[in-house]
Amino acid sequence: MRATVKDVARRAGVSPKTVSNVMNGIVPVSGPTRLRVEQAMAELDYVPNLSARGLRNGRSGVIGLALPDLATPFSAELAQSIVEVAHAQGFSVQIEETGSDPHREHELMTRARANLIDGLILNPVVLKESAVQMGVALPPVVLLGEVTQQLADRVFVDSFAAARDMTLALARPGRRRIAVLGVNRGRQSATAIQRAGGYEAALQTLGIAKDESLMISCDSWTPASAAESLAEYLDANPLPEALFCFTDSMALGALNTLWKRGVRVPDDIAVAGFDDVIDGRFAVPSLTTVSFDKRAIATHALRLLTERMSDRSHGQRLVEIDYTIEERDSSKA
Amino acid sequence: MRATVKDVARRAGVSPKTVSNVMNGIVPVSGPTRLRVEQAMAELDYVPNLSARGLRNGRSGVIGLALPDLATPFSAELAQSIVEVAHAQGFSVQIEETGSDPHREHELMTRARANLIDGLILNPVVLKESAVQMGVALPPVVLLGEVTQQLADRVFVDSFAAARDMTLALARPGRRRIAVLGVNRGRQSATAIQRAGGYEAALQTLGIAKDESLMISCDSWTPASAAESLAEYLDANPLPEALFCFTDSMALGALNTLWKRGVRVPDDIAVAGFDDVIDGRFAVPSLTTVSFDKRAIATHALRLLTERMSDRSHGQRLVEIDYTIEERDSSKA
């Protein structure tokens, strides 16, 4: 049987509440008493029951992290940052996958409300408005990425501007036939819309007519799907001068397809991605990408979350994370 | 204020316990009553408090997953499988990073004992025996990977045999100067020992004398570290005929270094990895690797864990996961 405060109290010859006081350190406890209690805790190998504490305090010390696809390197790096930052602040992280299923997102909110989670960091895909309806009795939520029409706090990179800048960078050496990979066929994700918008804006700036045939769709944002989509595309279309993939993962798939066909990168075609994942940095050739500080995302997301946990009143707050264009070998002129 | 069983009970005109009975479905409830309660729950938007339930039942419905480095694609893919399998069984997953810090592993056990998690799936690095001492009052633990001297349940791939087979495969076209990358300088990880052992066993079978200078050390199993280690190595040593990296992540870093130096893969050197991560499949060239079913690992780990949760008695159990050698472009003869 596990030791409880009661056991510790009995052994130390004090009341349970005093043991609690020693642990929490808010109510002062005299030196000798504190020592006796601490020794008793050590002797009994006492570990507080977090369920009980959570019930009493209304706080579990756990935050939820919900990402669309846990298998991607980007998810992994983001999760790492969030886990580390959260841990530094005494939080544990419960991880969830929303997948393509928008229903899951709602389910998560429910689970959060079940109080096993003090707050939720959510990277939505096709977030239905109904899912995060900021009504009453909802747990604190921080959204990651491009979502419109949501009233929750949000941390994001300006995908539109970044995509625009990347397109401009790809065009600089005089490239004009610039393709994008990652446009969705069916329902567009908010992110895809932003990035496609930035791309089109850049084309306009450059005085290049938009060419629908250069916008390659891709059902899922994975290397496999990207590789396949690009292969099919190249079977039917001429090689563009540059290819801007909406994520690094897709870019890696694209690089593989290009290599298989003997297309040289960057000599025959420049390639770029988005996210700056580690594997992109070590791709062959190393991948030009939109880079941003994932640790900063984690830090701000957690700050917003904890602040909202203690004060639910203030309105929606947005934090924009800077980005840079990292020109690597895959787009060297 | 959130609705509780009491509120639901009042609205439905029954006692709290009846509401509980409706939810749990073990004690039978008559049709009409059940309907009234369900309607009341819906109307009040009732969500059970999991802290309270956890306190009462001694179960939280959460399992912990502790991995050495969350940023790696392998971790991501494994985590995905585990989260999905766990979710299918009604468990949430709390994720933790042990990093290089063996102290963290012990801290996790403590947290587990704090009852916020019902069990722990742990992929140890340099697990000190003291960390997972299977004494009393420890939560159910399933270990992943190569660990010796541990009494906990374990799911693993036979790294020794796999490394041996991979080395033999690399040698098949007559390659004899086969290097390995991933030997640690200081304390060896159990995994590194197994894989190095398999490599040496293969050399012996092949009648090739072991050459210490072909065993390249690498401080951390990341692309960056691998790329750097290999670069330093190539500055001072001739090019081997084959390079077996102890993880795909390291192999990706190695491919990048080789490419930067104009070394052609597989023409000048064959390269192989271990883990079969997605990005390896789409590497340039696609990476030969040791493949195994990550979903199977997740399934078995969860089975062992849940079985031990309900019956703590039986002895240590081991599950071995099959592997295959996937020969891809990076080692084509």
Next chain:
DNA sequence: CCTGCACATTACATCGATGTAATGTGAGAC
């Protein structure tokens, strides 16, 4: 010597769900 005050400590109630044991309610048998 007593009052007053500061401060450490305690008894008790509480958070929400649920197992236990007891109660209530009905149908069916004689």
Next chain:
DNA sequence: GTCTCACATTACATCGATGTAATGTGCAGG
């Protein structure tokens, strides 16, 4: 009409930690 018996439902206690309000202790000042 009464007596069982089965079964749905209820009152109460409980899980472990902690806030609240009350109690106890010691010391200084009058």
